Amino acid sequence: MHFKFSYVLALAMTGGVALWMATGTVVRGGEEDNPNSTPPPAERQSSSGENLFKVQVTKLVARDRSATLEIHGRTEAHAKVQVQAETAAVVISRPANAGEQIAKGDVLCQLDAGTRQAKVLEAEANLDQAELNFKAADRLSQNGYTAQTTLAAQQAGLNAAKARLQEAQEELKWVTVRSPIDGIIESPMAEVGTRLNVGDTCATVVDFNPMIAIGQVSERNIGKLSLGMPAEVKLISGQTVQGALSYIGPAADPDTRTFRIEVEIDNHDGTTRDGLTALTRIVLPSEKAHLIDSSILTLNDDGQVGVRAVSDDNVTQFHPVSVMGGGDDGMWVKGLPDTLDVITVGQDYVKDGEKVQPVFKTAEAAQ
Numbered sequence: 001m002h003f004k005f006s007y008v009l010a011l012a013m014t015g016g017v018a019l020w021m022a023t024g025t026v027v028r029g030g031e032e033d034n035p036n037s038t039p040p041p042a043e044r045q046s047s048s049g050e051n052l053f054k055v056q057v058t059k060l061v062a063r064d065r066s067a068t069l070e071i072h073g074r075t076e077a078h079a080k081v082q083v084q085a086e087t088a089a090v091v092i093s094r095p096a097n098a099g100e101q102i103a104k105g106d107v108l109c110q111l112d113a114g115t116r117q118a119k120v121l122e123a124e125a126n127l128d129q130a131e132l133n134f135k136a137a138d139r140l141s142q143n144g145y146t147a148q149t150t151l152a153a154q155q156a157g158l159n160a161a162k163a164r165l166q167e168a169q170e171e172l173k174w175v176t177v178r179s180p181i182d183g184i185i186e187s188p189m190a191e192v193g194t195r196l197n198v199g200d201t202c203a204t205v206v207d208f209n210p211m212i213a214i215g216q217v218s219e220r221n222i223g224k225l226s227l228g229m230p231a232e233v234k235l236i237s238g239q240t241v242q243g244a245l246s247y248i249g250p251a252a253d254p255d256t257r258t259f260r261i262e263v264e265i266d267n268h269d270g271t272t273r274d275g276l277t278a279l280t281r282i283v284l285p286s287e288k289a290h291l292i293d294s295s296i297l298t299l300n301d302d303g304q305v306g307v308r309a310v311s312d313d314n315v316t317q318f319h320p321v322s323v324m325g326g327g328d329d330g331m332w333v334k335g336l337p338d339t340l341d342v343i344t345v346g347q348d349y350v351k352d353g354e355k356v357q358p359v360f361k362t363a364e365a366a367q
Contacts, residue, residue: 052357056345057310058296059360062338065289067325069224071261071280073215075235075272079181079207083108085196087174098187102179102205109190109202111175120172123165130154130161183207184270206274211267213243213278216258222248224284231263236277241265245282288338290321291330296344297321300352307333308347309340316343316354 089111096108137154140146186204190196213233217225229245247262263280265272296307298318306320319340321333341358343350350356 054357055343057341057358057360058344060290060340060342062288064286066286067284069282071215075276076212076214077206077274082201082204085200088197090195098185106179109177113175116172120168123168127161127165130158134158177202179205209267211265211272213263213280222259232281234279289332289334294331298347308343310358316350318352
């Protein structure tokens with residue numbers, strides 16, 4: 001009996017399918033239902049004869065880290081006084097000029113005395129008369145010829161005469177306006193011929209030595225500072241000067257929550273000027289910290305940032321950290337034990353409390 005080749009091929013294929021189905025190997029959803037299928041990485045190591053998942057580990061050792069606090073601010077004169085007139089009069093002379101160095105007590109403005117000298121002489125004469133009246137009343141009182149009330153009235157008159165003389169002398173003294181501090185006269189000054197009323201400015205005197213570098217420090221860092229700490233101040237003019245922390249504000253600014261600080265700078269040569277932009281650097285006390293590569297940081301189930309390490313019995317542990325800062329050589333963190341075996345590769349593939357096989361390697365950041 002003659003069969004076509006196509007019939008023979010169809011029968012062969014049908015037999016092959018039936019034989020494959022008889023083996024019991026079935027594929028569902030693109031995955032073979034086979035106990036020998038590809039397992040996860042940790043299970044693959046176990047099936048290949050290794051009992052534990054391998055992780056790369058680096059031994060970290062804490063080091064002393066000295067951080068530098070940078071404070072942006074400006075320079076400010078040690079003292080700046082607007083010297084004001086205490087009496088009303090016309091400026092008749094001005095012995096000092098703007099820009100001059102003067103000493104405490106030097107004359108800035110001389111005002112017209114007017115009749116003030118005459119008022120002093122009048123007050124002195126009234127005082128002499130009051131003293132004679134009081135002495136006469138006192139003698140009569142001692143001899144019983146006058147009442148005690150008369151003596152008391154003469155005493156009051158004497159006291160009033162003394163007060164009027166002191167007032168006239170003060171008024172005369174005020175026509176000479178003197179500098180209350182050493183310093184340099186700042187422009188502008190009152191011109192000759194100008195009438196000054198009480199409270200008007202004759203001149204402004206600025207004391208530039210010492211100079212002060214001021215700035216604001218956050219509430220997070222203010223506790224790290226103490227009076228007398230050395231500081232370096234870099235000015236926008238290019239100067240770099242040394243100073244010491246002389247003032248720490250006792251209360252924070254309610255709007256910015258920052259504290260005012262002042263660094264005192266020696267300026268005997270007058271080269272540091274008032275109002276310059278300044279960058280103050282203060283080296284903070286050293287503290288123990290670890291230098292790590294930021295790539296080893298991970299998160300725990302609570303969202304905390306930290307590192308995953310292995311204990312002496314090779315069990316994984318999570319350690320939260322606080323980031324202190326960083327640079328080109330790594331990131332500084334605190335909150336870890338002084339010595340710790342940290343997982344640098346594989347920390348995201350294991351869970352806390354899991355036993356692993358550590359493979360040690362020196363951290364690049366710690367070199």
